Amino acid sequence: MNKNYFVLLMALMLLSGAVAQPIVKSTEANNRAFKAKLPKIAIAGLGIESSTFSPALTDEEAFHATYGADVFSRYPFIAKDSALRKQAFWVPTLVGKSLPGGAVTRVAYESLVNKTLDSLKKHLPYDGLYYDIHGAMSVVGLDDPEGDFIERIRKVVGYKTIISTSMDLHGNVSQRLAKNSDLITCYRMAPHEDAMQTKARAVKNLIDRINSGKGKPAYKAWIPIPILLPGEKTSTRIEPGKSIYAQVEPASKQAGVVDAAIWIGYAWADEPRNHAVVMVTGDDKQKVKNTAEKLARDFWAKRNEFAFVAPTSNLQYCLDKALASDKHPFFISDSGDNPTAGGAGDATWTLTEILKRPEFKQAGGPSLIYASIPGPELVAKAIAAGVGNQITGRAGAAVNARFAPPVELSGVVEAIVYGDKDAEVEVVIKVGSTHIIVTKKRKPYHKEADFTRLGLTPRKADIVVVKIGYLEPELYAMRADWLLALTPGGVDQDIEHLPYKRIIRPMFPFDQSMEDPDLSARLIPLSGSSK
Template identity: 55%
Template sequence: MPERPIIAIAGLACETSVFTPARTLAAAFHPRRATEIIDKYAFLHPGTSLGDAADWRGALVGHALPGGIVTRASFEQLANEMISHLAEMATSTTIHGLWYNIHGAMCVEGIDDAEAELLHRIRAVIGPRVLVSASLDLHGDVSRALAHQTDLITCYRMAPHEDEKETEERACRNLVTLLTARPHDPARPLKAWSPIPVLLPGEQTSTRIEPAKSLYALVPEIESTQGVLDAAIWVGYTWADEPRNHAVVVVTGWDKDTVTKSAKRLAQYFWDARGGFHFVAPTGSFTECIDAGLVSKTRPFFISDSGDNPTAGGSGDVTWGLSQLLSRSDLQVDNGPTVIYASIPGPQAIDQIVQAGVGATVTVTAGAEVDNLHSGPITMTGRVHSIRYGDLHAVIEAVLHTGSVFAIITKLRKPYHHEDDFTKLDLQPRSADIVIVKIGYLEPELFAMAADWMLALTPGGVDQQLKRLGHKRIHRPMWPFDKEFPKSPDLTPQLIPLSDEALG
């Protein structure tokens, strides 16, 4: 091996709900190639410890906004290009390592366990001896097949994901450490993999609150144990319906007894705590949440319209919540409580608004072009408050002022996570009475702004009331779908085969 190992970078990431009619296309991944990938990750830039420790070479990385199932044609298009780049790289040089940069909850038409399938294709090109380090979202799913094909695998330890970059850097640092520790014969560490029959949404497993807070606090403690390289806990992804959808613990290291006992400890803690998981905020129907917000003495009062959360895989164009909001007589007057609603896509509505201009009064129809399972398109009349161009996701955004509601309409769907998402539209969320956002738990900036908040249990492709969705393929019994288990689950970790022959 040369002084600096050569490490390729590849991966596709998309959190996809199978309970929305939306489909995710190749363009949604905004794929990066070659040096574009290195440019994205500051910790790999020249002059940094990691950047100088290896020769990093980008193949193809694509991260899509969560949404519906990825079409097979789109997956094959991106996967084939990725494999082509890696094959070209492998013929011109020796690849020593691969950073597999994924989410872990991507569903593809006609493929179960898409991330394991993609890595299988990658292994066919780069060979079984290349060391692979994978970084995932803790809401991903780690099948035995995926764990089997990786040498190192880790995930976020915070929900909301304030440690995304830290996790990606850890995956790369662990790989470099492994490659440079024994450059002529890199040893493969042991992995203890333990599936847990629990499948909960992120809104019940936030690390801001117990019991997830204490569960994830065990991770750095175990990681610091002699003989352990990394410890990780995956909550799993609730809004898919594949056999791999369940919680998982993986502990990686050198000592068989230590990694096995550590994985069993984490898995047992998770299982024993299953009854203690609850929503991260008070919940209610949409009407109950609005009523609570209107009588609250604290401002701003935030409400999560959770069933159509585009950052969990919702289509973003379900009109159910906005229709309920605009039907309220107490919000149909200009001097009523100020309510901001984010958001609803409506490409044709945007065209009309742009043509009319700021200050004009227009009647437009938006929403339900993708997901009309819960409600149809909504027609609104109001004054154009603002228009903004050039957003990465929305492309064009506008605000329609109708009654005392400021409804954000977008050309394409967009999540609203930051204060400047609102202020750039001439909206002041801190001064509003109620701010309604299509989201689950509040992202950090919204959480900091909210004087109080509730999570509305609304319909959509990422419905928090899981039994309404109709899972058919997950293993049963599974908590909380089933509350009675014929016997306690066997949480004994499985050690993953490590030989080159096994990988082949």
């Protein structure tokens, strides 16, 4: 080849880009180029169960909101270097999770929502958004907060963005939440041992639909079921919940189906959206409809079989039974003020009744651990007095004094522990043979470490009384025996006598003679559709 011709040819190739240029991009530029090829996915969500039968109110601080990169700490499955983390360019905005409680103030809700929307606006556009909610939030003066929130998100991100929603099975699915969610799923276990698997499934489904080019599932079948029951009657540990929910995973694995889910709904709020729901999403219209209808029919057919997850009775019977038992520890659920379901957590009725019992008056009596009662003033007195010293003061009933006034405690400070995320400060006060946990702020006790870090040994106690409904897995594993006490509070298990005014009637179990409902599938329009 002519030398001059070769030089000319090489020059032309360089100018046209046919030969790689000897320029090394910076690492930052390479990262940007790499991320540009990945789907861009935002993360946002607020979660709480809010009882409208509790006088408590929930403020913004209770949500312990995380922002930006700190959001990743909530999701081990998208931790740094995880497979899912590498499959998208993530834009975490705001995620807030509160202990269950009373209705959220409108100021708190608007603040958290607007902070989320402001963050989303900064990083538009998005291929997808992971919407992580509980589904049972009540807000003062606002129906269906999760539906309102997602509609406001849609106004920012538009309708090309695919939204994948994950929920608690005790959440509520309104039609507008269903319409604005392209993918939707919920837990399949109660207690919720599959919480992280559910959230991961929601994210995996989202990434798959984006990367495959399939986009939004073509069909979403939504079936409202007129059943409203507490979680303590619908646990998947026992029948019929066990077999009803056992159908969900196989249903979701069918060709043409993306996901299937059953929501029990939340029993302690009075809104039209509060009832059970079945939803199935997928691309095969007939299979989506048939699957949803079968799940709904099976659920309805079993409605009369639902029963409490443990033997139940009044508190006096439960205490008598526990005192007579040779099985220790004997757990009693103080269910009416359960802070894991929305109770205020400071009702004193049960503790007042326990302290009246002569069996617990003397230090050498049967050992009983009570968890717990908020009492910031009593906690301050305990700190001032120190461990080993006697104190007297009041606790509880600052929020919910409808059933009993603040309880007067006079005993010895056994422990003072700082640093809990919820309680902030925890104090153990021994009164007679009872070990009473008093907290600066309310806290649920559902793990063995919650007790042992305070120097308490629940496995060696005669009786453990916990403000809870069904026992969480670690408590359930510890119990030698267990009764669920039907006690008063904001999440009273006797829901048929609560003053509902706005739920859709007829509703089981309130209307026992109601006719069978229409359980045919309602196809929800795709998000962005004008239908």
